[in-house]
Amino acid sequence: MDRRSFFLAAAAPCLAATADKDARFIVEARFYEKLPYKKIKCTLCPRECVIDDRERGYCGARENRGGIYYTLVHSRVVSAHVDPIEKKPLFHFLPGSLAFSLATAGCNVNCKMCQNWEISQVRPEQVPATYLPPSQAVDIARRSGSRSVAYTYSEPVIFYEYMCDTADAARKAGIKNCVITGGFIRPDPLKELCRRVDAIKVDLKAFSEKFYKEIVNGEMKPVLDALVLMRKLGVWSEIVYLVIPTLNDGDNEFRGLAKWVKSELGTDIPVHFTRFHPQYLLKNLPPTPVKTLERAKAIADAEGLSFVYIGNVPGHPGENTYCPKCRRPVVERIGFTVKAKRLRKGRCQYCQHPIAGIWEA
Amino acid sequence: MHPQVSRRSLLLGALAAPGRARVIVARDPRLQSPGQGSGLNTGRLIALLDRAVPPENWRRVVRPGETVGLKVNCLAGKGISTHVALVEAICERLQQAGVSRRNIIIWDRLNSDLESAGFRISESRDRIRCFGNDTAGYEDELTVSGAAASMLSKTLTRLCDAIINLPVLKDHGIAGVTMALKNMFGAIHNPNKYHPNACDPYVADVYRMPAIQRKVRLTICDATTAQYEGGPSFMPHWTWPCNTLLVSEDPVALDTVGWQIIEQKRAEKGLKSLKSLKREPAYIATAARYGLGVNDLRRIDKIEV
Numbered sequence: 001m002d003r004r005s006f007f008l009a010a011a012a013p014c015l016a017a018t019a020d021k022d023a024r025f026i027v028e029a030r031f032y033e034k035l036p037y038k039k040i041k042c043t044l045c046p047r048e049c050v051i052d053d054r055e056r057g058y059c060g061a062r063e064n065r066g067g068i069y070y071t072l073v074h075s076r077v078v079s080a081h082v083d084p085i086e087k088k089p090l091f092h093f094l095p096g097s098l099a100f101s102l103a104t105a106g107c108n109v110n111c112k113m114c115q116n117w118e119i120s121q122v123r124p125e126q127v128p129a130t131y132l133p134p135s136q137a138v139d140i141a142r143r144s145g146s147r148s149v150a151y152t153y154s155e156p157v158i159f160y161e162y163m164c165d166t167a168d169a170a171r172k173a174g175i176k177n178c179v180i181t182g183g184f185i186r187p188d189p190l191k192e193l194c195r196r197v198d199a200i201k202v203d204l205k206a207f208s209e210k211f212y213k214e215i216v217n218g219e220m221k222p223v224l225d226a227l228v229l230m231r232k233l234g235v236w237s238e239i240v241y242l243v244i245p246t247l248n249d250g251d252n253e254f255r256g257l258a259k260w261v262k263s264e265l266g267t268d269i270p271v272h273f274t275r276f277h278p279q280y281l282l283k284n285l286p287p288t289p290v291k292t293l294e295r296a297k298a299i300a301d302a303e304g305l306s307f308v309y310i311g312n313v314p315g316h317p318g319e320n321t322y323c324p325k326c327r328r329p330v331v332e333r334i335g336f337t338v339k340a341k342r343l344r345k346g347r348c349q350y351c352q353h354p355i356a357g358i359w360e361a
Numbered sequence: 362m363h364p365q366v367s368r369r370s371l372l373l374g375a376l377a378a379p380g381r382a383r384v385i386v387a388r389d390p391r392l393q394s395p396g397q398g399s400g401l402n403t404g405r406l407i408a409l410l411d412r413a414v415p416p417e418n419w420r421r422v423v424r425p426g427e428t429v430g431l432k433v434n435c436l437a438g439k440g441i442s443t444h445v446a447l448v449e450a451i452c453e454r455l456q457q458a459g460v461s462r463r464n465i466i467i468w469d470r471l472n473s474d475l476e477s478a479g480f481r482i483s484e485s486r487d488r489i490r491c492f493g494n495d496t497a498g499y500e501d502e503l504t505v506s507g508a509a510a511s512m513l514s515k516t517l518t519r520l521c522d523a524i525i526n527l528p529v530l531k532d533h534g535i536a537g538v539t540m541a542l543k544n545m546f547g548a549i550h551n552p553n554k555y556h557p558n559a560c561d562p563y564v565a566d567v568y569r570m571p572a573i574q575r576k577v578r579l580t581i582c583d584a585t586t587a588q589y590e591g592g593p594s595f596m597p598h599w600t601w602p603c604n605t606l607l608v609s610e611d612p613v614a615l616d617t618v619g620w621q622i623i624e625q626k627r628a629e630k631g632l633k634s635l636k637s638l639k640r641e642p643a644y645i646a647t648a649a650r651y652g653l654g655v656n657d658l659r660r661i662d663k664i665e666v
Contacts, residue, residue, distance in 0.1 A: 037591060039534075052534060052594040054436060060553040110554050122512075125495055126550055217557070281503075281510055 038067035046222035061106030073104035092357025096338035100141035103153030109218040112281035120154040134166040152180035167196040206248035207257040258303035268356035274311030325353035382614035382655040387413035392604040425459030430521035435478035440595030442478035507566035511549035530584035531592040537642030541612035565648035582607035589626040613654025
């Protein structure tokens, strides 16, 4: 039985319960302020939408009903798979393990290059969903042999309450939690989240506010602030930078990013430069030349970052983890598969140098 | 082609001069009066509609055999949505113009919104249909227009040949005002994405999507009750019995005139102008720049009837 078949079999009772008007999906939001005249201000993400009664925020997944703010997507899963953790990608977090991966509909930005726009840029009622409460999600994770639950595909910040409740249940069951996010979240909810999860991968879309404004429909500074806070709170973090031809592929941008990472986050945070493929609203651009990714890696390496990867180019040596001291490969990968792991208790097998990351459950 | 010089411009019995637009302002101070509650005098409402759009002129708006969609605005519930009585009167006039009742569809975003405004959901093909986009669904493909990229309601794209736009006259806390142009946010799957920057240029970008721009034949703005502050939600203390219908083939001109009415009421109530509050509806000017209509009051003929 393959992974997808396993999931479908395990989730069959839940799938049968699909009902898009089900009150089970609707739970009061945790971060908002009540304003006069039944208006509310959402305080989950930096957008801070002020929302009238019967209206929704930018994400489309939260609604003001009579002055009380609700998430509409608790346990309302639109995508669920058992994935290799390398697909996230998280390279320094339980390599070679499986992650039970969940998403609901909605997103708090609108990236023109989104690869999951059919679920991220729609409202919850516009896509088929499955009722999958936290306990059942964790049960499927356990039965599938997943060592973590991954909150991913769309934008987990907008299904914050479901993510937190599932993370609590997973932790109780001895399963770790990882978040795949754009990092567009306010400090208070991020602090609460960091108490519950073990790893966060942040899609840093570019190193320019202009790009964030024009291509992402968001802001960069809150994302940088969130990265700093994650590191301060000790949550394992990795950065993915999708390199898009002509839009965010300048040497100065790569250098600026590397310098900022080194000074604000340190040299041991992994940075993945990944290959863009044309989709959604950027179908007019070509895939990223591999040489551009190699140039980005060379610049970041030269600035002193220890773990710089090339992504979406299966078989490229830039997928491997090299010991920063002896330069030998300590984790070898091809695509999402780990071919060899030469680590012992988080140290290089050859020279015993500690390699930053979470290597064992 | 400018909307006011199209073949349908015979609506009012005469063509508007080139570069100009016409907005009919039909008022009846006794349409509703204090003490009547929310009840409209239905007979007076029908008479007002007939003054705004003479019954014989409906044949110039729609043709027998066409399927006509009535895009209402029901987001705010019964307090300030397109009135059922007005929609019923328009359905009557459409049928008299030769449109079969089976070819009339009352629609908005959600069934629940329609129900909250007093409409009854009906998908039966032997009567006037009424349903939300959640019943009809959306196209799978995106329509891209300027800064907007959306999936369009199948009611608009597949079911209807012509649209009569039936907004209400309201203040809007983000967009400034909401009337003809913004009502078409109800035709897309992702209006929540297009409220930054006071909805500019998104409202204009959505309206100029070909399926919208080409199909909307006429706007009749239900300003029987209007709201000058606190929108888009219904705030009864900021509404007033405006007792008016605004009618135009030019959505930009209609929004310009409606905005003026809101500003006048705000001034009368001692409230600051939308411009000074930095929520001037800039999307109206953008729509004019796109050629969707006229926003210069000097080039808009307001015809009081």
